[in-house]
Amino acid sequence: MFLTGVTVVTVLDEEGNPRGITANSFTSVSLDPPLVLVCIGNRSFSFPIFCSAPSFAVNLLHEGQADVSGLFASRSPEKFRSTGFGPKYTGAPVLTDCLAWFDCTVHDRVFAGDHLILIGRVQGFGPSEPASRTAPLGFCRGRYTTVRDAPDGGAEAPHGIQVGYLIEADDGILLQSDGAGGWRLPGGRSRKAEWTLPLADGGTLPLRPDDSFLYSVFDIAGQDAGCLVYRARLSADAATTTLPPGFRFFALDALPFEAMPMRETRAMLRRYIRERQADRFGIYIDSSDGGRLAMVDGSTSSWPGAFAENG
Structure with a gap:
Protein backbone atom coordinates (compact mmCIF):
# COMPACT_ATOMS: atom_id res chain seq x y z
CA MET A 1 0.00 0.00 0.00
CA VAL A 147 0.83 10.50 -10.17
CA ARG A 148 -1.98 12.83 -11.11
CA ASP A 149 -1.26 16.56 -11.28
CA ALA A 150 2.47 15.94 -10.93
CA PRO A 151 4.18 19.33 -10.59
CA ASP A 152 6.49 20.40 -13.40
CA GLY A 153 9.93 20.53 -11.89
CA GLY A 154 11.37 22.31 -14.88
CA ALA A 155 14.44 21.24 -16.79
CA GLU A 156 17.30 21.93 -14.47
CA ALA A 157 20.71 21.19 -15.87
CA PRO A 158 22.77 18.31 -14.48
CA HIS A 159 25.25 19.04 -11.71
CA GLY A 160 28.61 17.56 -10.90
CA ILE A 161 31.99 17.10 -12.47
CA GLN A 162 33.62 14.30 -14.41
CA VAL A 163 37.23 13.39 -13.66
CA GLY A 164 39.32 11.81 -16.41
CA TYR A 165 42.87 10.54 -16.68
CA LEU A 166 45.04 10.96 -19.74
CA ILE A 167 47.31 7.93 -19.18
CA GLU A 168 50.48 8.06 -21.26
CA ALA A 169 52.73 5.17 -22.27
CA ASP A 170 55.47 5.66 -24.87
CA ASP A 171 53.52 7.10 -27.80
CA GLY A 172 50.11 5.81 -26.73
CA ILE A 173 47.06 6.85 -24.72
CA LEU A 174 44.97 4.54 -22.53
CA LEU A 175 41.26 4.61 -23.34
CA GLN A 176 38.32 2.78 -21.78
CA SER A 177 35.29 1.32 -23.55
CA ASP A 178 32.02 3.08 -22.66
CA GLY A 179 30.05 -0.12 -23.20
CA ALA A 180 28.19 1.37 -26.16
CA GLY A 181 30.79 0.99 -28.89
CA GLY A 182 32.63 4.19 -28.00
CA TRP A 183 35.82 5.12 -26.16
CA ARG A 184 36.51 7.62 -23.39
CA LEU A 185 39.23 8.59 -20.95
CA PRO A 186 39.38 6.38 -17.84
CA GLY A 187 37.59 8.07 -14.95
CA GLY A 188 38.61 8.78 -11.37
CA ARG A 189 36.63 8.73 -8.12
CA SER A 190 37.89 12.01 -6.67
CA ARG A 191 38.45 15.53 -7.95
CA LYS A 192 41.97 15.40 -6.54
CA ALA A 193 44.71 13.59 -8.46
CA GLU A 194 44.78 9.96 -7.31
CA TRP A 195 47.49 7.33 -7.21
CA THR A 196 45.30 4.53 -8.52
CA LEU A 197 42.95 4.14 -11.47
CA PRO A 198 39.66 2.38 -10.50
CA LEU A 199 38.50 -0.63 -12.52
CA ALA A 200 35.01 -2.02 -13.08
CA ASP A 201 35.79 -5.19 -11.09
CA GLY A 202 36.65 -3.16 -7.99
CA GLY A 203 40.41 -3.42 -8.55
CA THR A 204 42.83 -0.65 -9.42
CA LEU A 205 45.80 0.12 -11.64
CA PRO A 206 48.57 1.97 -9.76
CA LEU A 207 49.79 5.29 -11.12
CA ARG A 208 53.11 7.05 -10.64
CA PRO A 209 52.30 9.73 -8.02
CA ASP A 210 55.10 12.01 -9.18
CA ASP A 211 53.75 12.01 -12.75
CA SER A 212 50.12 13.06 -12.21
CA PHE A 213 49.35 16.69 -13.00
CA LEU A 214 46.35 18.81 -13.98
CA TYR A 215 46.00 19.09 -17.75
CA SER A 216 42.59 20.52 -18.64
CA VAL A 217 39.44 21.99 -17.07
CA PHE A 218 36.44 22.51 -19.34
CA ASP A 219 32.64 22.66 -19.45
CA ILE A 220 30.49 20.07 -21.17
CA ALA A 221 28.39 21.62 -23.93
CA GLY A 222 24.72 21.84 -23.04
CA GLN A 223 25.22 20.86 -19.40
CA ASP A 224 25.85 22.65 -16.13
CA ALA A 225 28.77 20.34 -15.56
CA GLY A 226 32.44 20.13 -16.33
CA CYS A 227 35.50 17.95 -16.60
CA LEU A 228 38.85 17.78 -14.82
CA VAL A 229 41.54 15.90 -16.73
CA TYR A 230 44.89 14.82 -15.28
CA ARG A 231 47.94 13.62 -17.18
CA ALA A 232 49.41 10.51 -15.60
CA ARG A 233 51.46 7.37 -16.19
CA LEU A 234 51.02 3.82 -14.99
CA SER A 235 53.51 2.62 -12.40
CA ALA A 236 56.28 0.31 -13.58
CA ASP A 237 54.46 -2.77 -12.23
CA ALA A 238 51.14 -1.87 -13.87
CA ALA A 239 52.79 -1.05 -17.20
CA THR A 240 54.09 -4.62 -17.55
CA THR A 241 50.81 -6.37 -16.69
CA THR A 242 47.97 -7.31 -19.04
CA LEU A 243 45.31 -4.64 -19.22
CA PRO A 244 41.84 -5.62 -17.94
CA PRO A 245 38.94 -6.01 -20.41
CA GLY A 246 37.62 -2.74 -21.73
CA PHE A 247 40.99 -0.92 -21.61
CA ARG A 248 43.32 -0.40 -24.56
CA PHE A 249 46.32 1.73 -25.49
CA PHE A 250 45.95 3.63 -28.78
CA ALA A 251 48.85 5.09 -30.72
CA LEU A 252 48.66 8.85 -31.17
CA ASP A 253 48.11 8.48 -34.91
CA ALA A 254 45.36 5.89 -34.38
CA LEU A 255 43.13 7.48 -31.74
CA PRO A 256 39.45 6.58 -32.44
CA PHE A 257 38.14 10.16 -32.60
CA GLU A 258 35.03 9.05 -34.49
CA ALA A 259 34.07 6.81 -31.53
CA MET A 260 34.46 9.53 -28.88
CA PRO A 261 31.04 11.10 -28.16
CA MET A 262 32.31 14.26 -26.44
CA ARG A 263 33.56 17.02 -28.71
CA GLU A 264 35.55 18.54 -25.84
CA THR A 265 37.50 15.31 -25.32
CA ARG A 266 38.34 15.10 -29.00
CA ALA A 267 39.64 18.69 -28.98
CA MET A 268 41.68 18.10 -25.84
CA LEU A 269 43.35 14.98 -27.29
CA ARG A 270 44.22 16.80 -30.50
CA ARG A 271 45.92 19.46 -28.37
CA TYR A 272 47.76 16.73 -26.48
CA ILE A 273 49.10 15.28 -29.74
CA ARG A 274 50.53 18.69 -30.74
CA GLU A 275 52.09 19.19 -27.31
CA ARG A 276 53.49 15.66 -27.19
CA GLN A 277 55.20 16.24 -30.54
CA ALA A 278 56.75 19.43 -29.15
CA ASP A 279 57.39 17.78 -25.75
CA ARG A 280 55.99 20.88 -24.06
CA PHE A 281 52.68 20.80 -22.23
CA GLY A 282 50.20 23.36 -20.93
CA ILE A 283 47.15 23.63 -18.70
CA TYR A 284 43.88 24.60 -20.38
CA ILE A 285 41.14 26.44 -18.46
CA ASP A 286 37.79 26.92 -20.22
CA SER A 287 36.19 30.37 -20.42
CA SER A 288 33.38 32.12 -22.28
CA ASP A 289 35.77 33.55 -24.88
CA GLY A 290 37.43 30.28 -25.84
CA GLY A 291 39.62 29.46 -22.86
CA ARG A 292 43.12 30.09 -21.58
CA LEU A 293 46.25 27.99 -22.09
CA ALA A 294 49.26 28.36 -19.79
CA MET A 295 52.42 26.48 -20.74
CA VAL A 296 54.27 24.64 -17.97
CA ASP A 297 58.06 24.75 -18.10
CA GLY A 298 60.25 22.39 -16.11
CA SER A 299 59.42 19.30 -14.11
CA THR A 300 57.00 19.16 -11.19
CA SER A 301 58.09 19.08 -7.56
CA SER A 302 56.28 18.42 -4.29
CA TRP A 303 54.76 21.41 -2.53
CA PRO A 304 56.56 20.84 0.81
CA GLY A 305 59.90 20.75 -0.99
CA ALA A 306 59.16 23.85 -3.00
CA PHE A 307 57.90 25.65 0.08
CA ALA A 308 61.03 24.87 2.07
CA GLU A 309 63.26 25.92 -0.80
CA ASN A 310 61.55 29.28 -1.13
CA GLY A 311 61.33 29.93 2.58
Whole structure:
Protein backbone atom coordinates (compact mmCIF):
# COMPACT_ATOMS: atom_id res chain seq x y z
CA MET A 1 0.00 0.00 0.00
CA PHE A 2 3.07 2.24 -0.02
CA LEU A 3 3.31 4.17 -3.31
CA THR A 4 6.85 4.21 -4.71
CA GLY A 5 8.55 5.34 -7.85
CA VAL A 6 10.15 2.90 -10.29
CA THR A 7 13.82 2.95 -11.27
CA VAL A 8 16.21 1.05 -13.48
CA VAL A 9 19.59 0.58 -11.81
CA THR A 10 22.43 0.19 -14.30
CA VAL A 11 26.05 -0.89 -14.07
CA LEU A 12 28.93 -2.08 -16.26
CA ASP A 13 30.12 -5.65 -15.81
CA GLU A 14 33.78 -6.69 -15.68
CA GLU A 15 33.94 -6.76 -19.48
CA GLY A 16 32.44 -3.30 -19.88
CA ASN A 17 28.98 -4.53 -20.92
CA PRO A 18 25.88 -2.66 -19.64
CA ARG A 19 23.63 -4.49 -17.18
CA GLY A 20 20.47 -3.27 -15.50
CA ILE A 21 17.58 -4.26 -13.23
CA THR A 22 14.28 -2.72 -12.16
CA ALA A 23 14.04 -1.58 -8.53
CA ASN A 24 11.59 0.46 -6.48
CA SER A 25 13.56 0.27 -3.20
CA PHE A 26 15.33 3.58 -3.86
CA THR A 27 15.65 6.49 -1.45
CA SER A 28 17.83 9.40 -0.44
CA VAL A 29 20.25 8.94 2.49
CA SER A 30 22.18 12.17 2.97
CA LEU A 31 22.60 15.65 1.54
CA ASP A 32 26.11 16.24 2.88
CA PRO A 33 27.69 14.20 1.43
CA PRO A 34 25.08 13.48 -1.26
CA LEU A 35 24.16 9.83 -0.76
CA VAL A 36 21.36 7.62 -2.09
CA LEU A 37 20.64 3.91 -1.71
CA VAL A 38 18.99 1.11 -3.62
CA CYS A 39 18.39 -2.48 -2.51
CA ILE A 40 19.48 -5.32 -4.84
CA GLY A 41 18.00 -8.80 -4.30
CA ASN A 42 20.47 -11.67 -4.14
CA ARG A 43 18.37 -13.63 -6.66
CA SER A 44 19.05 -11.04 -9.34
CA PHE A 45 21.15 -12.33 -12.22
CA SER A 46 23.28 -9.17 -11.92
CA PHE A 47 23.71 -9.40 -8.14
CA PRO A 48 27.44 -10.41 -8.27
CA ILE A 49 28.20 -7.41 -10.50
CA PHE A 50 26.61 -4.96 -8.07
CA CYS A 51 28.69 -6.56 -5.30
CA SER A 52 31.94 -5.49 -6.99
CA ALA A 53 31.33 -2.63 -9.46
CA PRO A 54 32.80 0.74 -8.38
CA SER A 55 29.90 2.80 -9.78
CA PHE A 56 26.27 2.58 -10.83
CA ALA A 57 23.41 4.78 -12.08
CA VAL A 58 19.80 5.06 -10.94
CA ASN A 59 17.35 6.00 -13.71
CA LEU A 60 13.91 7.22 -12.60
CA LEU A 61 11.20 6.11 -15.04
CA HIS A 62 8.35 8.28 -16.31
CA GLU A 63 4.70 7.31 -16.77
CA GLY A 64 5.23 6.07 -20.32
CA GLN A 65 7.88 3.51 -19.38
CA ALA A 66 5.99 0.63 -17.81
CA ASP A 67 7.31 -1.51 -20.68
CA VAL A 68 10.90 -0.49 -19.84
CA SER A 69 10.31 -1.47 -16.22
CA GLY A 70 9.00 -4.86 -17.32
CA LEU A 71 11.92 -5.39 -19.68
CA PHE A 72 14.56 -4.69 -17.03
CA ALA A 73 12.67 -6.80 -14.49
CA SER A 74 13.18 -9.78 -16.82
CA ARG A 75 16.32 -11.70 -17.74
CA SER A 76 16.04 -10.77 -21.38
CA PRO A 77 19.39 -10.34 -23.18
CA GLU A 78 17.76 -7.63 -25.32
CA LYS A 79 17.50 -4.99 -22.57
CA PHE A 80 19.97 -2.51 -24.01
CA ARG A 81 19.42 -3.29 -27.69
CA SER A 82 16.19 -1.29 -27.71
CA THR A 83 17.09 1.18 -24.93
CA GLY A 84 19.31 4.18 -25.56
CA PHE A 85 22.06 4.84 -23.04
CA GLY A 86 25.47 6.44 -22.58
CA PRO A 87 28.02 7.49 -19.93
CA LYS A 88 27.79 10.71 -17.91
CA TYR A 89 30.37 10.98 -15.11
CA THR A 90 31.44 7.61 -13.70
CA GLY A 91 31.05 5.59 -16.90
CA ALA A 92 27.96 3.75 -15.63
CA PRO A 93 25.27 3.53 -18.35
CA VAL A 94 22.62 6.23 -18.03
CA LEU A 95 19.35 5.77 -19.93
CA THR A 96 18.77 8.37 -22.62
CA ASP A 97 15.01 8.40 -22.05
CA CYS A 98 14.01 8.55 -18.38
CA LEU A 99 12.53 11.02 -15.94
CA ALA A 100 15.84 11.79 -14.23
CA TRP A 101 19.11 10.07 -13.36
CA PHE A 102 21.71 9.84 -10.60
CA ASP A 103 25.26 8.79 -11.47
CA CYS A 104 27.04 7.39 -8.39
CA THR A 105 30.25 5.91 -7.15
CA VAL A 106 29.87 3.22 -4.49
CA HIS A 107 30.10 4.72 -1.01
CA ASP A 108 29.31 1.54 0.95
CA ARG A 109 27.75 -1.91 0.68
CA VAL A 110 25.66 -3.43 3.46
CA PHE A 111 24.39 -7.01 3.25
CA ALA A 112 21.05 -7.41 5.03
CA GLY A 113 18.91 -10.53 4.76
CA ASP A 114 18.48 -11.48 1.13
CA HIS A 115 19.39 -8.02 -0.21
CA LEU A 116 22.44 -5.86 -0.80
CA ILE A 117 21.95 -2.27 0.36
CA LEU A 118 24.00 -0.36 -2.19
CA ILE A 119 24.84 3.16 -1.00
CA GLY A 120 26.04 5.53 -3.69
CA ARG A 121 27.71 8.91 -3.58
CA VAL A 122 26.11 11.10 -6.22
CA GLN A 123 28.68 12.42 -8.70
CA GLY A 124 26.14 13.95 -11.06
CA PHE A 125 22.39 14.09 -11.67
CA GLY A 126 19.88 15.63 -14.00
CA PRO A 127 16.66 15.28 -15.99
CA SER A 128 16.28 13.77 -19.43
CA GLU A 129 14.52 15.97 -21.97
CA PRO A 130 11.68 15.99 -22.80
CA ALA A 131 10.73 13.26 -20.33
CA SER A 132 11.60 15.50 -17.38
CA ARG A 133 8.31 17.34 -17.91
CA THR A 134 6.15 14.20 -17.66
CA ALA A 135 4.77 12.50 -14.57
CA PRO A 136 6.76 9.76 -12.80
CA LEU A 137 5.88 6.08 -13.07
CA GLY A 138 4.52 4.75 -9.77
CA PHE A 139 4.00 1.31 -8.26
CA CYS A 140 1.40 0.43 -5.64
CA ARG A 141 -0.55 -2.70 -4.62
CA GLY A 142 1.24 -4.83 -7.18
CA ARG A 143 0.53 -2.67 -10.22
CA TYR A 144 1.79 0.39 -12.05
CA THR A 145 0.15 3.75 -11.47
CA THR A 146 0.78 7.39 -12.30
CA VAL A 147 0.83 10.50 -10.17
CA ARG A 148 -1.98 12.83 -11.11
CA ASP A 149 -1.26 16.56 -11.28
CA ALA A 150 2.47 15.94 -10.93
CA PRO A 151 4.18 19.33 -10.59
CA ASP A 152 6.49 20.40 -13.40
CA GLY A 153 9.93 20.53 -11.89
CA GLY A 154 11.37 22.31 -14.88
CA ALA A 155 14.44 21.24 -16.79
CA GLU A 156 17.30 21.93 -14.47
CA ALA A 157 20.71 21.19 -15.87
CA PRO A 158 22.77 18.31 -14.48
CA HIS A 159 25.25 19.04 -11.71
CA GLY A 160 28.61 17.56 -10.90
CA ILE A 161 31.99 17.10 -12.47
CA GLN A 162 33.62 14.30 -14.41
CA VAL A 163 37.23 13.39 -13.66
CA GLY A 164 39.32 11.81 -16.41
CA TYR A 165 42.87 10.54 -16.68
CA LEU A 166 45.04 10.96 -19.74
CA ILE A 167 47.31 7.93 -19.18
CA GLU A 168 50.48 8.06 -21.26
CA ALA A 169 52.73 5.17 -22.27
CA ASP A 170 55.47 5.66 -24.87
CA ASP A 171 53.52 7.10 -27.80
CA GLY A 172 50.11 5.81 -26.73
CA ILE A 173 47.06 6.85 -24.72
CA LEU A 174 44.97 4.54 -22.53
CA LEU A 175 41.26 4.61 -23.34
CA GLN A 176 38.32 2.78 -21.78
CA SER A 177 35.29 1.32 -23.55
CA ASP A 178 32.02 3.08 -22.66
CA GLY A 179 30.05 -0.12 -23.20
CA ALA A 180 28.19 1.37 -26.16
CA GLY A 181 30.79 0.99 -28.89
CA GLY A 182 32.63 4.19 -28.00
CA TRP A 183 35.82 5.12 -26.16
CA ARG A 184 36.51 7.62 -23.39
CA LEU A 185 39.23 8.59 -20.95
CA PRO A 186 39.38 6.38 -17.84
CA GLY A 187 37.59 8.07 -14.95
CA GLY A 188 38.61 8.78 -11.37
CA ARG A 189 36.63 8.73 -8.12
CA SER A 190 37.89 12.01 -6.67
CA ARG A 191 38.45 15.53 -7.95
CA LYS A 192 41.97 15.40 -6.54
CA ALA A 193 44.71 13.59 -8.46
CA GLU A 194 44.78 9.96 -7.31
CA TRP A 195 47.49 7.33 -7.21
CA THR A 196 45.30 4.53 -8.52
CA LEU A 197 42.95 4.14 -11.47
CA PRO A 198 39.66 2.38 -10.50
CA LEU A 199 38.50 -0.63 -12.52
CA ALA A 200 35.01 -2.02 -13.08
CA ASP A 201 35.79 -5.19 -11.09
CA GLY A 202 36.65 -3.16 -7.99
CA GLY A 203 40.41 -3.42 -8.55
CA THR A 204 42.83 -0.65 -9.42
CA LEU A 205 45.80 0.12 -11.64
CA PRO A 206 48.57 1.97 -9.76
CA LEU A 207 49.79 5.29 -11.12
CA ARG A 208 53.11 7.05 -10.64
CA PRO A 209 52.30 9.73 -8.02
CA ASP A 210 55.10 12.01 -9.18
CA ASP A 211 53.75 12.01 -12.75
CA SER A 212 50.12 13.06 -12.21
CA PHE A 213 49.35 16.69 -13.00
CA LEU A 214 46.35 18.81 -13.98
CA TYR A 215 46.00 19.09 -17.75
CA SER A 216 42.59 20.52 -18.64
CA VAL A 217 39.44 21.99 -17.07
CA PHE A 218 36.44 22.51 -19.34
CA ASP A 219 32.64 22.66 -19.45
CA ILE A 220 30.49 20.07 -21.17
CA ALA A 221 28.39 21.62 -23.93
CA GLY A 222 24.72 21.84 -23.04
CA GLN A 223 25.22 20.86 -19.40
CA ASP A 224 25.85 22.65 -16.13
CA ALA A 225 28.77 20.34 -15.56
CA GLY A 226 32.44 20.13 -16.33
CA CYS A 227 35.50 17.95 -16.60
CA LEU A 228 38.85 17.78 -14.82
CA VAL A 229 41.54 15.90 -16.73
CA TYR A 230 44.89 14.82 -15.28
CA ARG A 231 47.94 13.62 -17.18
CA ALA A 232 49.41 10.51 -15.60
CA ARG A 233 51.46 7.37 -16.19
CA LEU A 234 51.02 3.82 -14.99
CA SER A 235 53.51 2.62 -12.40
CA ALA A 236 56.28 0.31 -13.58
CA ASP A 237 54.46 -2.77 -12.23
CA ALA A 238 51.14 -1.87 -13.87
CA ALA A 239 52.79 -1.05 -17.20
CA THR A 240 54.09 -4.62 -17.55
CA THR A 241 50.81 -6.37 -16.69
CA THR A 242 47.97 -7.31 -19.04
CA LEU A 243 45.31 -4.64 -19.22
CA PRO A 244 41.84 -5.62 -17.94
CA PRO A 245 38.94 -6.01 -20.41
CA GLY A 246 37.62 -2.74 -21.73
CA PHE A 247 40.99 -0.92 -21.61
CA ARG A 248 43.32 -0.40 -24.56
CA PHE A 249 46.32 1.73 -25.49
CA PHE A 250 45.95 3.63 -28.78
CA ALA A 251 48.85 5.09 -30.72
CA LEU A 252 48.66 8.85 -31.17
CA ASP A 253 48.11 8.48 -34.91
CA ALA A 254 45.36 5.89 -34.38
CA LEU A 255 43.13 7.48 -31.74
CA PRO A 256 39.45 6.58 -32.44
CA PHE A 257 38.14 10.16 -32.60
CA GLU A 258 35.03 9.05 -34.49
CA ALA A 259 34.07 6.81 -31.53
CA MET A 260 34.46 9.53 -28.88
CA PRO A 261 31.04 11.10 -28.16
CA MET A 262 32.31 14.26 -26.44
CA ARG A 263 33.56 17.02 -28.71
CA GLU A 264 35.55 18.54 -25.84
CA THR A 265 37.50 15.31 -25.32
CA ARG A 266 38.34 15.10 -29.00
CA ALA A 267 39.64 18.69 -28.98
CA MET A 268 41.68 18.10 -25.84
CA LEU A 269 43.35 14.98 -27.29
CA ARG A 270 44.22 16.80 -30.50
CA ARG A 271 45.92 19.46 -28.37
CA TYR A 272 47.76 16.73 -26.48
CA ILE A 273 49.10 15.28 -29.74
CA ARG A 274 50.53 18.69 -30.74
CA GLU A 275 52.09 19.19 -27.31
CA ARG A 276 53.49 15.66 -27.19
CA GLN A 277 55.20 16.24 -30.54
CA ALA A 278 56.75 19.43 -29.15
CA ASP A 279 57.39 17.78 -25.75
CA ARG A 280 55.99 20.88 -24.06
CA PHE A 281 52.68 20.80 -22.23
CA GLY A 282 50.20 23.36 -20.93
CA ILE A 283 47.15 23.63 -18.70
CA TYR A 284 43.88 24.60 -20.38
CA ILE A 285 41.14 26.44 -18.46
CA ASP A 286 37.79 26.92 -20.22
CA SER A 287 36.19 30.37 -20.42
CA SER A 288 33.38 32.12 -22.28
CA ASP A 289 35.77 33.55 -24.88
CA GLY A 290 37.43 30.28 -25.84
CA GLY A 291 39.62 29.46 -22.86
CA ARG A 292 43.12 30.09 -21.58
CA LEU A 293 46.25 27.99 -22.09
CA ALA A 294 49.26 28.36 -19.79
CA MET A 295 52.42 26.48 -20.74
CA VAL A 296 54.27 24.64 -17.97
CA ASP A 297 58.06 24.75 -18.10
CA GLY A 298 60.25 22.39 -16.11
CA SER A 299 59.42 19.30 -14.11
CA THR A 300 57.00 19.16 -11.19
CA SER A 301 58.09 19.08 -7.56
CA SER A 302 56.28 18.42 -4.29
CA TRP A 303 54.76 21.41 -2.53
CA PRO A 304 56.56 20.84 0.81
CA GLY A 305 59.90 20.75 -0.99
CA ALA A 306 59.16 23.85 -3.00
CA PHE A 307 57.90 25.65 0.08
CA ALA A 308 61.03 24.87 2.07
CA GLU A 309 63.26 25.92 -0.80
CA ASN A 310 61.55 29.28 -1.13
CA GLY A 311 61.33 29.93 2.58
